[in-house]
Amino acid sequence: MDSSISVTGLKGLPLIQKGDDIAALICNTVRLLDGDILCIATTIVSKANGYSRLLEDVIPGEQACSIASVTGEDPRFLQVVLDQAVDIIIETPFTLTSLPCGHVGVRSGVDASNVEHGYAVYLPPDPMGEASRIAERIREISGVSCRVILTDTCGRAFRRGQTGHAIGWSGMTAIRDFRGDCDLFGKVLEITEEAVIDEIAGFSNFVMGESNNGVPVVLFRGCPAWSGHDEMYFTKQEDIIRRSLQKEKC
Structure with missing residues (x-):
């Protein structure tokens, strides 16, 4: 080989x-x-x-505010984190969650870096489908698999x-x-x-x-x-x- x-x-x-x-x-x-x-x-x-949220439009709930009081994070950001999760494994010292696709990650993979100021970007809800669609689109354009x-x-x-x-x-x-x-x-x-x-x-x-x-x-x-x-x-x-x-x- x-x-x-x-x-x-x-x-x-x-x-x-x-x-x-x-x-x-x-x-x-x-x-x-x-x-x-x-x-x-x-x-x-x-x-x-x-797949992003403008933080000024997010209204944090009780759980997000409670976690933020311990971690010092923006409760609006934490609300975006909680909105993506199907299971909250632990809340502090960091929020560890599982997502509908099966992925387990810190803060649901939500990120505020490499995105415009004031926004939080979250993971694609169907990452397998997104990968498949990109591969298919490349095949349409170039004929390459x-x-x-x-x-x-x-x-x-x-x-x-x-x-x-x-x-x-x-x-x-x-x-x-x-x-x-x-x-x-x-x-x-x-x-x-x-x-x-x-x-x-x-x-x-x-x-x-x-x-x-x-x-x-x-x-x-x-x-x-x-x-x-x-x-x-x-x-x-x-x-x-x-x-x-x-x-x-x-």
Whole structure:
């Protein structure tokens, strides 16, 4: 297998506004090939689709105000956070929530950076659908079949610092499943499942940067195909960290 993989941050894309065609902008910026993987920051997908709130129009409720009294955050921002969540896992010292798509993240992934002053941008409600639509639009424009990963920056349990995570994806499975394969010594692998899309998203975040780099899309070329499944998220019954946090809250 050829192990040569190139990684290129796409520069020159304009600041995304509501209604922009992200797929068309990408196709106008770079010549794509079948099998390429595009990692796209969810922020620009949300901005293009109008997934944002003007904070001065948000009226915070009792829960948002209660959390803000402890954390010192803007209660209007916290109300946007709560509006996206289907489950509040913990409220303080930071608000950890789960979203309808299954993603678990701090403050529901709501962000006020790299967005116009006074606004908060939230994650696409259907990130899998958004990834699929972008891939299909690229196919319409260029005739090329690309794989697409929508990324967001998240913290990690037990470690300091943030990394890129895959929020939505199209054209590949989330997990590369090694169960049933044999290792170098012939032992059958029983539990090895590799979260490939998170690994790719993590490196794309390194290329994108976290401040003013202006690189919201990263192109991976030469990544081989893999087989596996899309069961990325633990169920509530499987997730011992969530169960422990919620037990502590009670």
